[in-house]
Amino acid sequence: xxxxxxxxxxxxxxxxxxxxxxxxxxxxxxxxxxxxxxxxxxxxxxxxxxxxxxxxxxxxxxxxxxxxxxxxxxxxxxxxxxxxxxxxxxxxxxxxxxxxxxxxxxxxxxxx
Amino acid sequence: xxxxxxxxxxxxxxxxxxxxxxxxxxxxxxxxxxxxxxxxxxxxxxxxxxxxxxxxxxxxxxxxxxxxxxxxxxxxxxxxxxxxxxxxxxxxxxxxxxxxxxxxxxxxxxxxxx
Numbered sequence: 001x002x003x004x005x006x007x008x009x010x011x012x013x014x015x016x017x018x019x020x021x022x023x024x025x026x027x028x029x030x031x032x033x034x035x036x037x038x039x040x041x042x043x044x045x046x047x048x049x050x051x052x053x054x055x056x057x058x059x060x061x062x063x064x065x066x067x068x069x070x071x072x073x074x075x076x077x078x079x080x081x082x083x084x085x086x087x088x089x090x091x092x093x094x095x096x097x098x099x100x101x102x103x104x105x106x107x108x109x110x111x112x
Numbered sequence: 113x114x115x116x117x118x119x120x121x122x123x124x125x126x127x128x129x130x131x132x133x134x135x136x137x138x139x140x141x142x143x144x145x146x147x148x149x150x151x152x153x154x155x156x157x158x159x160x161x162x163x164x165x166x167x168x169x170x171x172x173x174x175x176x177x178x179x180x181x182x183x184x185x186x187x188x189x190x191x192x193x194x195x196x197x198x199x200x201x202x203x204x205x206x207x208x209x210x211x212x213x214x215x216x217x218x219x220x221x222x223x224x225x226x
Contacts, residue, residue: 004154036217043116043203043217044155088155098145098210099168102154 003027006089006103015112019076023089023103026070033065034100035074036088044088048074079110114139116218117186118204124224131191131198133221137206144187145215146179149201160210161187167210194225 004025013019021035032051036044050056050063050072062075072091076083086107090100117136125131137144146158160168161181172179176194181187191198201222205215 041219043219046214098143098160098207098215099157104152104154
């Protein structure tokens with residue numbers, strides 16, 4: 001079983017819709033969870049972090065964490081064409097947050 | 113305020129040559145991390161350095177790879193005697209604090225081994 005799994009996509013949504021990105025992880029000891037956005041040929045950029053079960057909202061982005069199900073998701077409301085990118089899910093076991101385990105990413109396309 | 117700077121952005125080497133990738137962290141950051149992204153794979157941690165010290169190299173291949181972060185100048189990831197399997201994107205990240213969880217990534221150096 002892969003450590004962090006994401007649907008590779010592409011996920012295609014119309015402008016203004018809600019985009020839902022999902023991620024599962026295998027290590028029950030994981031404590032910190034991150035979503036990075038990566039435009040083609042650019043650097044990964046942290047957009048959300050979540051550490052406890054439940055929802056965390058930041059603007060149009062909501063991260064959801066369910067440790068019992070080993071599941072973390074990212075919702076993007078009112079999707080814009082500029083949201084079109086690859087979204088990387090990353091988790092870490094704890095202690096120090098630098099040793100992240102990344103999924104392969106989900107390519108999101110928002111159609112005008 | 114410049115971000116994490118990596119160079120070269122693209123590097124082509126023949127098998128057996130050496131590759132040197134450089135990374136300058138964000139201003140004020142003293143923690144540097146190298147990650148590798150192989151084709152069709154997720155980013156994988158390689159090494160964590162602070163000035164003049166390797167803190168964690170648990171993700172580094174045992175042979176041919178080395179990293180340094182000297183007192184002056186950028187961090188360098190060095191790959192000796194490159195093989196085709198080394199072809200990948202190498203990303204550097206930096207942080208102000210190792211425990212904040214926020215890593216700032218550079219745009220990567222893409223190594224192609226012919």
